[in-house]
Amino acid sequence: MRGALITVEGVEGSGKSTQCRRLAALLRGRGLEVVETSEPDGTPLGQAVRGLFELEPRPSPLTQAFLFLAARQEHVTRVIQPALARGAVVLSDRYTDATLAYQGYGQGLDLQTIHELNALATGGLLPDLTLLLDLDPGVGVRRIAGRPLDAFERMDQAFHHRVREGYLELARADKRRVLVFDAAREPDLVHADIARAVDEFLGRRGAPRGA
Numbered sequence: 386m387r388g389a390l391i392t393v394e395g396v397e398g399s400g401k402s403t404q405c406r407r408l409a410a411l412l413r414g415r416g417l418e419v420v421e422t423s424e425p426d427g428t429p430l431g432q433a434v435r436g437l438f439e440l441e442p443r444p445s446p447l448t449q450a451f452l453f454l455a456a457r458q459e460h461v462t463r464v465i466q467p468a469l470a471r472g473a474v475v476l477s478d479r480y481t482d483a484t485l486a487y488q489g490y491g492q493g494l495d496l497q498t499i500h501e502l503n504a505l506a507t508g509g510l511l512p513d514l515t516l517l518l519d520l521d522p523g524v525g526v527r528r529i530a531g532r533p534l535d536a537f538e539r540m541d542q543a544f545h546h547r548v549r550e551g552y553l554e555l556a557r558a559d560k561r562r563v564l565v566f567d568a569a570r571e572p573d574l575v576h577a578d579i580a581r582a583v584d585e586f587l588g589r590r591g592a593p594r595g596a
């Protein structure tokens with residue numbers, strides 16, 4: 386049986402890494418093989434690309450998209466597809482929706498162009514389920530204050546608001562795939578809701594075989 390691709394999205398400071406870790410542990414406890422990964426740094430190429438966003442002048446939104454999409458193609462080919470073929474659950478911290486939210490809604494790059502580039506980069510591999518951790522970006526920025534910020538985290542509040550609204554728009558347009566969670570709550574409560582939703586999802590599609 387083919388595995389499942391679950392992606393986790395949200396603004397900076399929305400708690401994605403914590404929730405990914407906890408969901409992965411839960412699913413492993415149920416005997417499933419889980420591959421935890423992230424974009425852009427799920428491959429060595431993706432890790433190398435990350436530093437380019439810090440260059441001055443800042444790469445244009447289309448250049449950013451090409452860089453993230455190059456990283457995505459490597460990620461799909463080398464990590465995601467092989468894991469799905471083994472029947473694993475792949476849990477990716479960011480994927481296709483991030484480019485729509487950050488380069489499209491956030492910076493005005495044409496959404497249709499991004500859809501086409503995403504299709505090219507992924508060979509049409511869409512997430513089976515997307516968990517959107519929704520949070521007021523002001524709260525998110527306060528949560529990450531004090532650690533070194535990357536080029537996107539340093540963007541202004543208006544940008545982060547457009548990213549948030551963009552994600553919510555994507556969720557409204559694809560209610561079956563994208564589930565929204567209120568990430569302003571205690572991590573335990575968010576995790577409990579995610580666990581319920583993922584259980585339902587796996588039950589519906591027939592859970593992948595355990596490792």
Ligand code: TYD
Pocket residue numbers: 397398401423424425426453479480483484485487488535537538
């Ligand atoms: P990272 O520190 O890995 O993300 P996070 O803050 O979620 O842990 O940095 C990734 C940054 O790149 C993040 O600010 C979002 C941004 N990004 C895009 O702008 N477009 C994309 O397609 C992806 C995958 C990420």
